[in-house]
Amino acid sequence: MRARSVAVGISLAALASLTLAAAPGSGDDPHRQLDIAAAASGAFHAPKLAAAAGFKSTNECVSHPTQGGMGYHYVDPANIGSVHPGRPAALVYAPDKSGKRQLAAVEYIVPDSDQNPKTTKDRPKLFGQKFDGPFTDIPGLPVHYSLHAWLWKDNPSGLFAPYNPRVKCP
Template structure:
């Protein structure tokens, strides 16, 4: 009887180790990364909290005439280049019906390593998704890639789409 218990225990341990080896590490799991991003950005539901944490307020509401809006970007320059899900380069706020800014999304911004918009071998990836870009048209930023994650407002265009048709700028 004792021998069966030992064999069963060893078998279960072996099975568990195979399961752990086959599973992605938490740091690489897109769902875990999204949870990390939501937990970190959830601390900034009030724009004044983002400012207190080092994010710089902008007063331009970014929108596209067909695709929708992004909203107001609050940017932390120290987080530009970060691929850590808990350190977005920007938190985005959209105006509600009364004009109050509501947290809607996060954005990750990573400079293009060779600063050549014609090459994309260094395109970063986060949440299992490749970044958009490279972009050359944002004043004050070098050639860069970006990725949005609409964690706080549903986006019919997709969780990682740059614009949200439900975001309207004044």
């Protein structure tokens, strides 16, 4: 009976910690929100773990001719539209020197509510930052806003810059 009580106690404690981690209780504190994002994405350092959790690889390494790269995006369609720090729409993997994909950033993608790229009154905010956009040029996505957070790879352009000069696509 004692072993069962301990197991029930451990299960309840685990459930409570998951509930707290999933709760939006981060308010507007950017540091707390970043901690939540890091905790949520830290389990996906290997792309195969992201794929197993439902993130779909785009298999295209995104880069810009002068600003650097982003890397490979693994997208969870269920998280598009989320501004909860623990539910990024994409995990971004940068290739290392051997070509192996390393977790580098998270990205939040929110559709533009009026689908009019000339208006921005619906621009979302997370981590104390306004999202970039609106963007109209990504196939398969409606007019949308996005925000990157380079939690796992240093970005000299800034924590929330879309591109990282240290990311090189093959």
